[in-house]
Amino acid sequence: MKTRHLDVQGLEAPEPLDCILAELETLPDDTRLIVRHWREPLLLYPLLEAQGWQYQTVYDEQARNYQITICRAEV
Amino acid sequence: MNLSVLSLENAPRFGAPLRFFASVPVFGMLAALILFMDGDQLLQSRWHPATLAITHAFTLGYIAMGMLGALLQMLPVVMGASLPRVEGSATLMHLLLAAGTLSLIAGFLTNLTSLFAVALLLLVPGLGVFALAVVIAIWRAGTAGATARAVQMAALALLVTLALGAWLVSGYAFEALQIERSLTDYHAAWGVIGWILMLIIGVSAQVIPMFLTTPAYPDAFNLRLVYLLMLLLIAVSLFSFAAVTRTVTVLVAALMILYAAVTLYLLARRRRKRFDVTDRFWRLGMLCLTGAGGVLLYDVLVGAQMDRDLAVLYGLLLLAGFAVSLINGMLYKIVPFLVWLNLRLPVLKGQVPAGTRLYAPNIHEVIPARLMQVQFWLHTGSLLLLLAALLARGHWIDAAAILLLLSNLLLLINLLKAVHVYSTYCKARDHR
DSSP, rough: OOEEEEEOTTOOOTTHHHHHHHHHHOTTTTEEEEEEEOOOOHHHHHHHHHHTTEEEEEEEEETTEEEEEEOOOOO | OOHHHHHTTOOOTHHHHHHHHHHHHHHHHHHHHHHHHHHHHHHTTSSHHHHHHHHHIIIIIIHHHHHHHHHHHHHHHHOOOOOTTHHHHHHHHHHHHHHHHHHHHHHHHHHOOHHHHHHHHHHHHHHHHHHHHHHHHHHHOOOOOOHHHHHHHHHHHHHHHHHHHHHHHHHHTTTTTTOOOGHHHHHHHIIIIIIIIIIHHHHHHHHHHHHHHOOSTTTTHHHHHHHHHHHHHHHHHHHHOHHHHHHHHHHHHHHHHHHHHHHHHHHTOOOOOOOOOOHHHHHHHHHHHHHHHHHHHIIIIIIOOOOOOHOOOHHHIIIIIIIIHHHHHHHHHHEEEEEEEEHHHHHHSSSSSSSGGGGGGOGGGSSSSSHHHHHHHHHHHHHHHHHHHHHOOOOOOHHHHHHHHHHHHHOOOOOOOOHHHHHHHHHHHHHH
């Protein structure tokens, strides 16, 4: 599976959410999106579920940020 | 429990928090009018009725009003907790808080006992139920996050503040009861250090990096500060010996200065360097908090015994300087964010096809930047003139009141501009 990366750590709310949703609009089915965010994007999850995306969030202790992997199939 | 679904489904609609936010500048204008009428006497003593009236116009009408509105929105979205029947509860709480605060202010200004009784009847259920509901909602949500814990501590402090305040007001309302003036310091400490400062410290861990693109606060820094402040408040309330009070005062002042210094350090390291009026409001607020901490230290270490000027100066820096600046600044982030969120919600919930980004405005265009900057300078000017009035007496107080009035009038206009943008986009969307 191909991978796209998106770092939204320098953006002010609600730009991270807007950027992620815009990126997903053009994301091919065979590609996963890996987002780096300084906080857990609680608002994003119900939207992903509503649109049928699979996602998994991991906290990176060293980098002190969250890594959210989003794709069409199982992560 | 599914935290993510809870977040959006239970977020209140635009009108619920907005009602609180629009009331903030109205009480700011009321404070300006009291200042205009009784300014000279007001700066003489913390016990003067007009001083008590303006203090509660700020603490209840401005600060608590802004904080309750923000919490209504933050509880579900940031903490995954929600209040039962949030729309109806918000309407009732707003009504009780606004009417109760007006009664209390009118009570102080007229000394009519019946007004104090009405204030008691309105504020105790209004604030009491809210604080209890917040504590229970966060507990039931099972959220272990630091912000949720800090908000829970602040809500407990609000309950203590309210209980002490109710006891004090009972002395004014019922002739058979004595006014327990000795409780005033505890009421003020739990209200300002507990409810206001602890809540701001807790919430800033989320909102400063989120809206001002700063690096995060050090790990657990904010929650540790909140726990320390809570312990200090409990210590000073249980052991009212001079040595304990002195030690607690020094520690509280040191924590205030530490928090302000760390926040100023983070603000200086914003990832996005462009001018941001909320950043200016927060810097000003943190300078005032440092000043308030300095006044406390001076009082204890130099032994000035908090004379009238210092007590009023401390209150001025902490309430009008620190808390009001921060809330004013945050309104310029939260209200445009709510306009955006509520216009985007149908898309976000999947009720409208994707690709409909046109339905929401650019968040930076909801309130004109120029008007927000002018309002910041009016606010800063009113603070400087209030400080000048405190030092020079008489001459500056009317000018300070006029600037405070204009500042809050412009804040109201700016918030109404956001409402106008919201309704314009709603109409455009409905016509598609």
